Amino acid sequence: MERLPLFPLGNALFPDGLLHLRVFEVRYLDMVRQCQADGTPFGVVILLDGREVRRPDGQDVLADVGTLARIDACDTLMPGVLALRCTGLTRFQLTDTEIGKYGLWTGVPTAIENDTAQDIPDELQGCADALGRFIARLQRESLPAERWPLAPPFRLDECGWVADRWAELLPLPAGDKRDLLAERDPQVRLARIDERLRAQGLLQ
Numbered sequence: 001m002e003r004l005p006l007f008p009l010g011n012a013l014f015p016d017g018l019l020h021l022r023v024f025e026v027r028y029l030d031m032v033r034q035c036q037a038d039g040t041p042f043g044v045v046i047l048l049d050g051r052e053v054r055r056p057d058g059q060d061v062l063a064d065v066g067t068l069a070r071i072d073a074c075d076t077l078m079p080g081v082l083a084l085r086c087t088g089l090t091r092f093q094l095t096d097t098e099i100g101k102y103g104l105w106t107g108v109p110t111a112i113e114n115d116t117a118q119d120i121p122d123e124l125q126g127c128a129d130a131l132g133r134f135i136a137r138l139q140r141e142s143l144p145a146e147r148w149p150l151a152p153p154f155r156l157d158e159c160g161w162v163a164d165r166w167a168e169l170l171p172l173p174a175g176d177k178r179d180l181l182a183e184r185d186p187q188v189r190l191a192r193i194d195e196r197l198r199a200q201g202l203l204q
Helices: 026-038 122-140 159-169 174-182 186-199
Strands: 004-009 018-023 042-049 061-078 081-099 105-111
Touching: 004 026, 004 061, 004 081, 018 026, 026 042, 026 061, 026 081, 042 081, 042 105, 042 174, 061 105, 061 174, 122 159, 122 186, 159 174, 159 186, 174 186
Parallel strands: 004 042
Antiparallel strands: 004 105, 018 081, 042 061, 061 081, 081 105
16 A cells, blocks of 8 residues: 655644644655645644654654645745645554654555544534534634634534544643544544533533
8 A cells, every 4th residue: 555644743633624734844845745746645643752843863653543634725935934724634544654764754544434424412512512602703803714723614513523623622632632533433522522621611
């Protein structure tokens, strides 16, 4: 199976998620150019240990799950610095990771089946209501849509979509984000989000 270039981050990207990246390291500038030339995505994986900016003595630990990222927009901010706007596609299980001599990680992905649409049960409706309030606040503040941390369509009636947006937005430990990304049942994923929202006092 073809190897996938990887971009380790402290945060997670989920399917249909929005990712803004500022790219300046040579390993990622080359990766972006290749992905654009080939019309292919790259993989975003959670960095369980290490630093996003590579250090010669760094020992990165990558999660074993990730999400394909499609480059939707690429702007040159200055020579050697790119601003990317990406969309999350499908999740994947990751094996056989290795780092190249220029510091670019690659791995072999196996696709994880997309969520089936599941209605939100009454006991978890508070998660969707809270996310709806967050979206309404963004709209009231007249923040330009290209700067929003999430993108329409807003599927506030689906377990998976609501869980995934909160998993991206909440400041959770990297290991917790990895576990949420790996969870195949969207209702279970939303129930775990509900627990965290309640613990942080974010549900009314």
